[in-house]
Amino acid sequence: MLLFSSSSSRKETQRTRAREREMEAMPEEKAEFEEAEIKYVSYGGEHHLPLIMNLVDQELSEPYSIFTYRYFVYLWPQLSFLAFHKGKCVGTVVCKMGEHRNTFRGYIAMLVVIKPYRGRGIATELVTRSIRMMMESGCEEVTLEAEVTNKGALALYGRLGFIRAKRLFHYYLNGVDAFRLKLLFPPPPRQELSPSLDT
Numbered sequence: 567m568l569l570f571s572s573s574s575s576r577k578e579t580q581r582t583r584a585r586e587r588e589m590e591a592m593p594e595e596k597a598e599f600e601e602a603e604i605k606y607v608s609y610g611g612e613h614h615l616p617l618i619m620n621l622v623d624q625e626l627s628e629p630y631s632i633f634t635y636r637y638f639v640y641l642w643p644q645l646s647f648l649a650f651h652k653g654k655c656v657g658t659v660v661c662k663m664g665e666h667r668n669t670f671r672g673y674i675a676m677l678v679v680i681k682p683y684r685g686r687g688i689a690t691e692l693v694t695r696s697i698r699m700m701m702e703s704g705c706e707e708v709t710l711e712a713e714v715t716n717k718g719a720l721a722l723y724g725r726l727g728f729i730r731a732k733r734l735f736h737y738y739l740n741g742v743d744a745f746r747l748k749l750l751f752p753p754p755p756r757q758e759l760s761p762s763l764d765t
């Protein structure tokens with residue numbers, strides 16, 4: 567009986583592994599939607615917090631406590647955005663800004679879009695909204711860290727004009743290195759000379 571049950575459980579394990587491999591090989595299920603159906607809103611209060619936490623906890627390797635989330639969204643609610651499709655939260659970006667070594671800079675802390683909604687520009691729209699707010703608030707630059715292995719994020723930020731400023735060794739708890747990415751805003755246009763001086 568013992569022999570039988572162990573060999574049958576071995577077979578069951580093999581079947582489960584085969585099913586798992588099959589699932590991995592299957593293309594990701596993509597959501598059907600028009601881009602205009604995605605609604606973007608800035609952080610609107612405590613009811614948004616579990617939605618943000620749920621997405622970030624699912625998709626980012628780094629564990630964050632509720633105090634970290636609250637630090638960002640309470641102090642800079644205007645810099646965090648959520649994307650909704652038919653009432654379902656499908657993406658979010660969480661940011662902050664402040665003085666740093668004589669510059670006023672923005673920082674992108676978290677960015678996530680759930681798998682079925684990826685590849686349709688949602689992350690780009692979320693990040694662009696935050697960056698625009700930072701720019702309007704007087705930031706001179708924006709920074710963030712991304713895992714050196716995160717091809718998707720590195721490609722996305724590269725397209726937006728971010729450069730790799732630094733490599734941070736073993737930056738994450740999982741031991742992976744990070745790139746510090748930086749976007750420098752162009753300086754404001756020089757003031758035109760006033761006509762009285764222009765002679």
Ligand SMILES: CC(C)(COP(=O)(O)OP(=O)(O)OC[C@H]1O[C@@H](n2cnc3c(N)ncnc32)[C@H](O)[C@@H]1OP(=O)(O)O)[C@@H](O)C(=O)NCCC(=O)NCCS
Pocket residue numbers: 625626676677678679680683684685686687688689690691711712713716717718719721722723725
């Ligand atoms: C990274 C992430 C936010 C991108 O979301 P998204 O909505 O699919 O991104 P977008 O559709 O706006 O992509 C814009 C561009 O980024 C690049 N890009 C995004 N994902 C990519 C991928 N997996 N591989 C290569 N390039 C990718 C492409 O250049 C893409 O433009 P294209 O579709 O015209 O080629 C999403 O994959 C995600 O949530 N990943 C897990 C969490 C994460 O890694 N967050 C970033 C932490 S720094």
